[in-house]
Amino acid sequence: MENIIQLNKSKCKACYSCVRACPVKAIHVHEKSVFPFIEERKCIHCGTCIDTCAYDAISCFNSKKSVMQLLNAKEKVVAICAPSIAGEFDDITDYRKFVKMIRMLGFSYVTEMAFGVDIVAELFRKFTHENFNGKYYMTSCCPAIVNLIEKLHPELIANLTPFVSPIVACAIVSRKLYGKDIKVVHITPCVAAKKNVDRHSGISKIDGVLTFRELRQLFAEYNINETFSEYSDFDEPLGYKGSMYPFAQGFLEAANIDLNLMKENTITVEGRTSVQAVTQFWEHYNIIKHNFNIFFCEGCIMGPGTSEGGEKFKRYALVKDYNSRRLANLDIAKWQKYMDDHSHYKELQAAFTDRKYEIPQPDELELKIALNRITKRNNNIEVNCGSCGFDYCKNLAYAIAQKVAIPEMCVTDAQIGNRESSHVSKMVSEELDMIKTELKTAKSALDETREMLFAKNEALSIFIRGLNVGVVFCDENLKVVESNLAFIDILGEEIKDIHDVIPYLIGADIKKLIPSTITMQIQFILNHDETEINKDVEIDDKLINVSIFQLTQKKLVGAVFRNLHSKEERPEEIIHRVNEVIEENLRQVQQIGFILGEGAAKTEKMLNSIIKSYE
DSSP states (O other), X not given: OOOXXXXXXXXXXXXXXXXXXXXXXXEEOOTTOSSOEEOTTTOOOOOHHHHHOXXXXXXXXXXXXXXXXXXXXXXXXXEEEOTTHHHHOTTOSOHHHHHHHHXXXXXXXXXXXXXXXXXXXXXXXXXXXXXXXXXXXXXXXOHHHHHHHHHHOGGGGGGBOSBOOHHHHHHHHHHHHHOTTOEEEEEESOSGGGGHHHHOOGGGOOOEEEEHHHHHHHHHHTTOOGGGOOOOOOOSSOOSGGGGTTSTTHHHHHTXXXXXXXXXXXXXXXXXXXXXXXXXXHHTXXXXXXXXXXXXXXXXXXXXXXXXXXXXXXXXXXXXXXXXXXXXXXXXXHHHHHHHHHSOOGGGBOOOOOOOOOOOOOOHHHHHHHHHHXXXXXXXXXXXXXXXXXXXXXXXXXXXXXXXXXXXXXXXXHHHHXXXXXXXXXXXXXXXXXXXXXXXXXXXXXXXXXXXXXXXXXXXXXXXXXXXXXXXXXXXXXXXXXXXXXXXXXXXXXXXXXXXXXXXXXXXXXXXXXXXXXHHHHHHHHHSOOOEEEEEEEETTEEEEEEEEXXXXXXXXXXXXXXXXXXXXXXXXXXXHHHHHHHHHHHHHHHHHHHHHHHHHHHHHHHHHHHHHHO
C-alpha cells in the first residue's frame, strides 16, 4: 500500500500548519525544499494534519478503487461497520436504510464492529482484573496509539494489552461464520485503520478500509440514496455494549468495569493529550498505578475519516439514540451464546513490533548555530512561544540541527523579519513613489521635446523640399534621411520612378543613386573632421556642383547639388566664377609683387655692402 498520509505539493502553500500540528513531529521540512515532507517511518497516521491543512493539500490514501475491485470479484465480501456510523449519517432517518444502501454497493454481508468490541473488552477485563499481578497496561484498540508506542515508545510495547483490535476480532469471527475465503472491508471514521491492510494476514486479514467520507462518495457515484432503499438489519452476530465504543468511556462499559472514581483502576484518556499521557505513563509509572484506556481522537465520532464540519455533541446524541433503540430488542441470550463461541480463539492474541525511527543526534556546535539562527533577531532571547509546534526554542533548534526543520518555522523570528521587511518595503515604496513622480515629470518633458523635434523636423522637411537647389541628407549607413524634388530632378527620370514608389527616396541607399566618386566623398566627410568638400561632377550629362558638409560627426551628412546648366543657376554661377578668377589673379599679382619687392630689397642691400667694402 502507498503511504497512508499524502501531501499534494501543487496545493501546498508552505504555511507549515501541518508541521506545527503534528503531535509526533513526523512532518519534516528539509533545508533544500520549502515543502513539508511526511516521514512515513515516524507517522502514526492520526490524521491531525488532514484536519489542520486549510488548502486540502494533505489527504489519506483513497481506498474506493481497491474496495470496488473486491466487490466486483468472485469472492463474497463482508462490510464491518464501526458503531459511530450513526453519528456520521445524520441525514438518514433509520439505520436500517444505510445498512441496505451498503448492501446495494455489492456487499454480501453487513455486520457491526460492536461485537468485536464486546470480545476485546471482555478479554481486557479478565486480563487486567482477574489476573492482576501488579503490572499496568494500555488498551491496544486504537491503531494510532499502537503506532505511537511502536514508533516512539517501544519500551512500552510490553504494557500494551496483547489482544487484536476490535475490527480484527470481527474479521476472525466473520471468517469462522461465513468461510475463510470471505473478504473483509472495514467501514470506519479512523484513518490509521487503513494500515491494518498491511498489518494482518490469514484469518485476521483486513482486505480493505473505507472511511465514512469515502463511503459517502461511493453512494453519490452510484446514485444510492435513502429514497430508493428498503429496511435491512445488520447480519449477526450483533454487538451489545460494544456499540458504545464511539465514546472512549464506552469501552470500559462494554468490559463491565466499575467506573466509580474511588474504586476504578483504569484511566480513560482521549484526544491529542494521549501523546503526553503515554510519556507520563512511562515516566511516572510507580505513581500513576493505573491502566490506561487510551484513544487518540476525542471519541471515534470525531475521527479524521468523518465528514468535515461535524458537531461532536450532535453526533454523540445520534449514536446514543441509535444504540438505545437498537439494544431495546437485542436477544441477550443469543448474544451471550455468540460470545461464548467466539471469544476464545488463539488468533485474538496479538504481538507488537519495535519500529522506532531515530534521527542521528546533532553535536553541540550544530545545536548552538541552529539556536542562534532563530534567536539572533530577538537579541538571542529564547521566547519559547510554542507557535512553531515545538514546546521550546531549543527543541526547534534541535530539529533544525537534525535537518528536519528550517529556521523559517520560527514564528517570532518571522514576525520580526516581517516588521523589518515591512519597514524596508515602506521606505522602498516611498522612494518608488518619488521616482515615479520624477519619471512622470521627465516623461512630460520628453513628450514636449518630442513634439518640438517633430515640429522642427516637419519645418525642416518643408524648408528643404521648397529649395530650388538639390539637397540630400544621409545617415551613417548612407541611407537617405531627407531630400527634395530638385535633387531628384538632377538624378534623372529613373530616380523619379523610384520617388513615385518611395516618396523623396526616404530610406533608399545613396550608393545606388549617385556616382561612386560622390559616395566616397560623403563617406570621407562622415568619418573625418573635414567640414566641407566642394567639387564639380557630371551626372546624367549635366555639370553639377556638389557641396558636401558634416552635420553630426559620424552620424549625419548633407549635400547640396547645383545644376550649372540651369538657367536659374547660370548667371549667378558665372558671376561667382568670374569673381573667383579675379580674386585668384589678384592673389597671384600680390604674390608676384611681394616676391619682386623682396628681390629688389636684397639687391640694394648687396650693392650697398659692396660699395662699403670698396671704400
